[in-house]
Amino acid sequence: MESFALERIYRFTDIIVRTAYINILVIVFSLLGLIVFGFFPAIIAAFSIFRKWFTGYSDISITRNFWRVYKREFVRSNLVGFIIVLVGGLLYINMSIAEVIQHDGIRLTYYPLLLVNILFLGMLIYLLPMYVHFDMKLVELFKNAFLCMFAMPLLTIVLVVTIVMLYFLFTIIPGLLPFFGFSLFILVMMKGALISFERMLGFSEIAKD
Template sequence: MNGIMRFMYQFGTWLFNIMYLQMLWYLFTVLGLGVLGIIPATLATAGVIHKWFKDGTNIPIFAEFWNTYKKAFIKGNGLGLILVVLGMFFYADYVISRDFIQSFYFHAFIVGMIVIYTILVCHFFIIYNRYELTFFRYFKQAFLIALIRPFESVAMLISLLPLYYLYNFLPVLIIFIGVPLTLYPILWFSYRACIAVEKRSVELQEDNIKEN
């Protein structure tokens, strides 16, 4: 196939896989009784996309999704509950600051905390699927990645802007590809951040070995 035909074929395959992931997200959210299924289904979707970045797209999507979903049902829901509670706390602080306290400096502080929280949540999806860590170390690792690689962290948030306008222009996309399409750019930047940190860690270890 020539260049344009190859691109169209690859794009069509990618779009089909994205739609398939969205269907699996719906299915396993329902199987998890809705509330309990959302977080593991989302982590499983992120797990498949991470696998695409790591090993290519020629992987058994359903098997990868199911394996991640099973592992994430207990631990993922526990970690997700903490993130949800934190998110509700920051949102409540934001409303109180906006409607009652009305202090510019306090409001700026709350907005800054919400931005940091959002970045940590965005990194969490790759951290969970890439590393085997103890319960609270997932949050620590996400914070360290965000701190060490600020460019990728900011890029994750910026990547959501075109999606925001796209969904406003074509809201039907949310139904058919909303979850994996939203996760895709976030995970790509987070994956690049993890690769860079891992590479730097290996270089430091090699330098230490040479010095000793």
């Protein structure tokens, strides 16, 4: 019994250390790409590492695989990131304008825009996990990520609640940010998305190795 408990503690500690190390890699490689060009390749590399762990490859070299994915996906991940930032920025600006301008016609658009923003954020929960798990064209990637959000609504709600709880955790304990500020969000999103992918018909046929 004691050896079993020690083994559980060791595994838990190992997960914590690895997760913190991935977060540090995200920060370092984001800086390597001057943040603007390095952030999304680093995020994609982190998603790829967690995907490997959750699909049975727990003994892979973290640094080597992180660097390999970072280089391979540098251009494509930045393209996806540019689309995310552009669309998200436009949606946020339009919603902000609808909120502050004192005009009945414009203010009526606030709640529809708020709904679109919420749906966009919900889609992002599945978008990057789907990016690393499937071979898809960009149009299919965004379309299927959007559909995935509705395929398992309860799971989507659980993921949103978990992400919000993590956000508040980091606001309460900001000292955790350098060690888990990205990696915990990525871990939760990747694990939740994989559960959804496994239950959705047709996706297994195009999954990456």
